[in-house]
Amino acid sequence: MMIGTADIIDITRTIGQDTVVFPGDAVPCVSRARCDGYTLSELTLSSHSGTHIDAPLHFFDGRKSLDTIPVERFFLDADVVAIKSQVAVTVAELKGHTIDPGQAILFKTRNSDLPRDRFCEDFVYIKPDAAEWLVDRGVSLVGIDYLSPDRYGDMDFPVHLTLLGAGVLILEDIDLRAVAPGRYRLVCLPIKTHQADGAPCRAVLGRRA
Numbered sequence: 117m118m119i120g121t122a123d124i125i126d127i128t129r130t131i132g133q134d135t136v137v138f139p140g141d142a143v144p145c146v147s148r149a150r151c152d153g154y155t156l157s158e159l160t161l162s163s164h165s166g167t168h169i170d171a172p173l174h175f176f177d178g179r180k181s182l183d184t185i186p187v188e189r190f191f192l193d194a195d196v197v198a199i200k201s202q203v204a205v206t207v208a209e210l211k212g213h214t215i216d217p218g219q220a221i222l223f224k225t226r227n228s229d230l231p232r233d234r235f236c237e238d239f240v241y242i243k244p245d246a247a248e249w250l251v252d253r254g255v256s257l258v259g260i261d262y263l264s265p266d267r268y269g270d271m272d273f274p275v276h277l278t279l280l281g282a283g284v285l286i287l288e289d290i291d292l293r294a295v296a297p298g299r300y301r302l303v304c305l306p307i308k309t310h311q312a313d314g315a316p317c318r319a320v321l322g323r324r325a
Contacts, residue, residue, distance in 0.1 A: 123323040125300075127255040127290045131159075131166040131316065134232040136289070138164070138263045139305050154226075163314040164263075169306045170286040174313040180283070182312040187305075189285065192257055194220035194302035194321065196295050202226055204267070205251050217254030220302050224292040227236075227262040241267040244274040251282040257304075259287035259319075290319055299324050 129135060132146040144161040164170070169190075172179035197213060199205050205223050215221065225240035239262040247265070252257055258265065258279055265275040265286060279286055287304055301322040306315035 125295055125321045125323070126316070127292060127295065127319045127321055128167045129289055129291050131161060135166050136232055136235055136263060137162075139155050139235060141165075141304045148312065161316070162307075163253075163312060163316075164288070166316050167287070167289050167291070167319050168314050168316045169304060170280060170288065171312060172278070172280045172283060175273065175280050179280070181310075182306050182315050183308050183310055185285070189256060190303065190305050191319075192218075192220040192304075193303045194222055194259075194300050196222045196224055196258075196292060196297050196300060196321070198297045199225045199240060201240065204240060205246050207243070207246050210246060210249060215250070215253040215255060218256050220257035220259060220287070221250065222259035222287070222290060222292065223253055223261065223301070225261055225294060227260070228291065228293045230262070235263075237268045239263075239268065241265060242275045244278060247275040247278040251278060251284060251321065255284055257285040257287055257302075259290050259302075259304075261290050261292050263289050287317075287319060295321060 131144050137143050142162040144165045145159055146159055148157045164216050171182040199209055217303040227239045230236045242265040266273050304317045304319040306317040309315060
């Protein structure tokens with residue numbers, strides 16, 4: 117199926133413009149210099165800066181890094197699901213949705229409208245049993261519109277462990293403000309670095325006819 121440029125929605129946060137940093141993570145820095153007739157920028161950032169993908173290696177030593185994952189894993193049918201709960205993604209809200217094995221599911225929550233000048237601790241997260249429900253249905257990637265699928269302060273990281281432990285990729289800090297719920301084609305290509313536990317990516321959605 118051909119997708120025209122007018123049907124493409126960029127869901128990537130701009131590093132250096134609207135980047136929110138998880139507490140303790142490195143603050144992205146973009147320095148720019150012009151010399152000898154050209155401009156050259158230096159980028160300093162975390163592997164989990166801005167819109168990015170988590171690989172299993174993020175929590176499991178010896179597991180797959182992003183550079184070893186087949187590139188076709190980053191081209192997916194995706195459902196954008198609007199979450200009504202102001203607290204968390206729950207199984208109760210997901211039960212009405214049919215999930216195809218191998219697809220992506222992206223959660224649009226109130227997170228998309230949170231301020232971008234500071235980190236907000238009370239973001240909508242994914243309940244651990246909802247993560248298990250998604251794994252049982254064979255999803256390939258789960259996306260959420262903030263910096264973590266886990267509840268802030270939960271140092272057991274149950275959602276990361278459940279999803280990444282099952283080989284499910286996690287796409288974090290996507291911008292879904294302009295996206296209506298429905299079925300799309302997702303492309304989310306991470307920067308290819310050696311042994312990447314995570315990496316910023318350019319994520320876009322294509323509207324399906």
